[in-house]
Amino acid sequence: MTTDTDALTVPVLICGGGPVGLTLAIELGRRGVRCVLVKPRLHPTRLRPRAKTLSTRTLEHFRRWGEDRRLRAAAPLPTSWSQDIAFRTSLVGPELTRFTGVLGLADTGVSPELGQQVAQYVTEEVLREIAAELPCVDLRIGSRVRAVRPEQDCVSVLIADADGEEQEVIADYVVGADGARSVVRESIGAAYVGTQALRPNTGVVFEAPDLAAGIPHSPAVQTWVVNDNTPGMLGPMDLNGQWWLIAFGVDGTAPDLDAHALIDGAVGEHVTATVISTDPWVARMELADRVRDGRVFLIGDAAHLNPPFGGHGLNTGLGDAVDLGWKLAGTLAGWGGPGLLDSYAVERVPLHRRVIDEAASNMSTLSTELLGDDLAGDGVAATEARARLAERIQETKRQEFFSDDLVLGHRYESSPVLPVGADSGESDWSTTALRGRRLPHVWLSPGASSLDLVRLEHVLLAAEGAEVTGLCEEAAAYGMPLEVHRLPADVMAGLGADWIVVRPDHIVGATGHQGDSMTGVVATLAGHHTKETP
Numbered sequence: 001m002t003t004d005t006d007a008l009t010v011p012v013l014i015c016g017g018g019p020v021g022l023t024l025a026i027e028l029g030r031r032g033v034r035c036v037l038v039k040p041r042l043h044p045t046r047l048r049p050r051a052k053t054l055s056t057r058t059l060e061h062f063r064r065w066g067e068d069r070r071l072r073a074a075a076p077l078p079t080s081w082s083q084d085i086a087f088r089t090s091l092v093g094p095e096l097t098r099f100t101g102v103l104g105l106a107d108t109g110v111s112p113e114l115g116q117q118v119a120q121y122v123t124e125e126v127l128r129e130i131a132a133e134l135p136c137v138d139l140r141i142g143s144r145v146r147a148v149r150p151e152q153d154c155v156s157v158l159i160a161d162a163d164g165e166e167q168e169v170i171a172d173y174v175v176g177a178d179g180a181r182s183v184v185r186e187s188i189g190a191a192y193v194g195t196q197a198l199r200p201n202t203g204v205v206f207e208a209p210d211l212a213a214g215i216p217h218s219p220a221v222q223t224w225v226v227n228d229n230t231p232g233m234l235g236p237m238d239l240n241g242q243w244w245l246i247a248f249g250v251d252g253t254a255p256d257l258d259a260h261a262l263i264d265g266a267v268g269e270h271v272t273a274t275v276i277s278t279d280p281w282v283a284r285m286e287l288a289d290r291v292r293d294g295r296v297f298l299i300g301d302a303a304h305l306n307p308p309f310g311g312h313g314l315n316t317g318l319g320d321a322v323d324l325g326w327k328l329a330g331t332l333a334g335w336g337g338p339g340l341l342d343s344y345a346v347e348r349v350p351l352h353r354r355v356i357d358e359a360a361s362n363m364s365t366l367s368t369e370l371l372g373d374d375l376a377g378d379g380v381a382a383t384e385a386r387a388r389l390a391e392r393i394q395e396t397k398r399q400e401f402f403s404d405d406l407v408l409g410h411r412y413e414s415s416p417v418l419p420v421g422a423d424s425g426e427s428d429w430s431t432t433a434l435r436g437r438r439l440p441h442v443w444l445s446p447g448a449s450s451l452d453l454v455r456l457e458h459v460l461l462a463a464e465g466a467e468v469t470g471l472c473e474e475a476a477a478y479g480m481p482l483e484v485h486r487l488p489a490d491v492m493a494g495l496g497a498d499w500i501v502v503r504p505d506h507i508v509g510a511t512g513h514q515g516d517s518m519t520g521v522v523a524t525l526a527g528h529h530t531k532e533t534p
Helices: 019-029 056-065 068-074 120-132 183-187 259-267 313-333 338-363 380-401 469-478 489-495 521-525
Strands: 003-015 035-039 085-088 095-099 137-141 144-150 155-160 166-176 192-207 222-225 232-236 242-248 274-288 296-298 443-445 458-463 482-487 499-502 508-512
Touching: 003 019, 003 155, 003 313, 019 035, 019 120, 019 137, 019 313, 056 068, 056 313, 068 120, 085 380, 095 380, 120 137, 144 166, 144 183, 166 183, 166 313, 183 296, 192 259, 232 259, 242 259, 259 274, 274 338, 313 338, 338 380, 458 469, 458 489, 469 482, 469 521, 482 489, 489 499, 499 521, 508 521
Parallel strands: 003 035, 003 166, 035 137, 085 222, 166 296, 458 482
Antiparallel strands: 085 095, 144 155, 155 166, 192 242, 192 274, 222 232, 232 242, 458 499, 499 508
């Protein structure tokens, strides 16, 4: 083994090249910030596609990059095929009930985008393509981080390539996106705090080319199975015969595990299938006790773990990367004050807690809690039992599949980069611009959303004729880029303000009306903790 004595200097080193780390690299690279991303695995694994749903909010970020169509083209299951989740006694057995339109709210006017059912490895492959096209992003695929040593004014990182050749990297900032076994988290002495579920589960990926043709129901991206043989959930990975299955309460490490029996039990009849992989797992409800130590940050699974029910884990991690990306870029550009990076933990950790709590609540009612007698029969008793269970499912599981208040409506509170305001907590976040919440979606013209005005920098939306000179002058004084867009007075009135400052992550930073004081607004947004302009 040899060591390269010429250290590489870089503004940001990202440890971990899954979807979360790649998202951060894209956010930095699109802003011209040089970064090195270190990823040991040469190719995304197709054996354990745990995260399979990208939320409406995540697709809004792909849209912000101009990459939503690329992702959808790569996804094997188009949204036109199905947006439903079904509950049945087995895949081919009687249907109990279903939830329709679970991929988002594009048809209701709340968002311009639907979510997307897509395996994590497909998402990662698309993100690798996007990141590789950015000149500022240095992808070190096949390399790994050996050691992280934080210093007062930098972070020293030792990386090694696939041949064992080592190199020292001196970074202004290091971000751990390296998952549950994070080397970066260990390097700063952070630890998970929380609990784990007592019941084991097992994932199975299998090939069954003839299975879809024998299902006597309309398509569903997920089917929850309520029976004694294999209580769980399953769905297609693609339209070519690859499927995933999660069997609740099954120990995948047991020597007598019979994956074929699990498949047959879930389907409701014998299936000619080839098992690709089995994946034992236990749900974890854990938060890192800190997500920052000086110049080192944690995002994604390195910072938080939650049960998969509701599909929030990966999407929350991608949101971490978006949030931290523009804040690191602003700090490195010189306009961001100390409060800008301080706000990462203040804003994201409460959301991490909320996601864990909601996912744990969703986990309290799984197929194993819905079991009952006579569900698969043909008589009157079976019909009545299924009807009663359908009502219970609609009551207990609807929040899991329609969690738009969490996905789109979460509010950042008490952030050092959000000016104190008098927004009404009773206002509708989907139509009114409220500090700390996502900018409402409004169609400005065919195909053009209000969200499309936000790309890389802060944006000032102002009614035609509204006086915003003070904001523009203060932004210029701090060097904070601020794009100004004039909108019709009726559009701004609908959003509830004469002027709105929107952050690069679509979050409303400040709002005001004609005559309101603008002094100190940009100073706070930029993290300088002062009410006076420089």
